Amino acid sequence: xxxxxxxxxxxxxxxxxxxxxxxxxxxxxxxxxxxxxxxxxxxxxxxxxxxxxxxxxxxxxxxxxxxxxxxxxxxxxxxxxxxxxxxxxxxxxxxxxxxxxxxxxxxxxxxxxxxxxxxxxxxxxxxxxxxxxxxxxxxxxxxxxxxxxxxxxxxxxxxxxxxxxxxxxxxxxxxxxxxxxxxxxxxxxxxxxxxxxxxxxxxxxxxxxxxxxxxxx
Numbered sequence: 001x002x003x004x005x006x007x008x009x010x011x012x013x014x015x016x017x018x019x020x021x022x023x024x025x026x027x028x029x030x031x032x033x034x035x036x037x038x039x040x041x042x043x044x045x046x047x048x049x050x051x052x053x054x055x056x057x058x059x060x061x062x063x064x065x066x067x068x069x070x071x072x073x074x075x076x077x078x079x080x081x082x083x084x085x086x087x088x089x090x091x092x093x094x095x096x097x098x099x100x101x102x103x104x105x106x107x108x109x110x111x112x113x114x115x116x117x118x119x120x121x122x123x124x125x126x127x128x129x130x131x132x133x134x135x136x137x138x139x140x141x142x143x144x145x146x147x148x149x150x151x152x153x154x155x156x157x158x159x160x161x162x163x164x165x166x167x168x169x170x171x172x173x174x175x176x177x178x179x180x181x182x183x184x185x186x187x188x189x190x191x192x193x194x195x196x197x198x199x200x201x202x203x204x205x206x207x208x209x210x211x212x213x214x215x216x217x
Contacts, residue, residue, distance in 0.1 A: 018203045
C-alpha cells in the first residue's frame with residue numbers, strides 16, 4: 001500500500017517525506033495550499049480536524065502530527081532502511097529525549113521566526129521585529145546547548161543518525177536559506193558540522209529537489 005502524504009511543499013510534511021525515504025517506503029504526495037486555505041476545506045478537516053499538515057493515509061489508517069508519524073513509520077518498518085530509533089532501549093530513550101527537545105525547545109522559536117519572516121506578508125500581517133529578536137535569542141540559547149551536546153557525540157542521540165536529527169531538517173533549512181540566518185549555525189563549530197552532515201544526506205537532498213518550498217523570499 002502506497003502511503004499518501006498531504007502538504008509536501010511545507011516544512012512539517014517534509015519531516016515525514018525524508019523519514020519515508022530513509023525507511024525505503026513508497027509514497028505519493030497530495031498538494032495542500034495553506035496560503036489559499038485548502039487546509040480548512042471540509043473534506044480536509046475530515047482527515048485532520050485541526051486543519052494542519054501533514055496527514056498520512058496508509059490504506060484506511062490515517063495519522064496526523066509529524067513526529068507521531070515519524071515514530072510510527074520508523075517502528076513499522078524497523079527492519080528495513082535506516083535504523084532511526086536506535087538498537088537498544090537506552091539508545092531509543094535518547095532518540096525520544098532529543099526528539100522532545102526539538103519539539104518543545106527548538107521548534108517554538110524557529111517556527112515563530114518562520115511565520116514572522118517568511119509568511120507574515122503572505123498572510124497579511126506586519127512583521128513583529130521585537131518578536132523576531134526575542135525568538136532568535138531563544139533559539140541561540142538552545143543552539144548553545146546543542147553545541148555542547150554535539151561536542152560529545154556526532155549526532156544528538158549518539159553516534160547514529162536518528163529521528164532526533166531528522167526532525168530538525170525542514171525548519172533549519174528555512175533558517176539557513178530563506179531566512180538568511182545561516183550564521184546561527186555556522187558560528188557554532190559542532191552544530192555546523194552536524195548540519196553539514198544531516199543536510200547532505202541523499203534523502204534530504206531528494207526531498208529538496210522534488211518538493212520546493214512554497215515560495216522564495
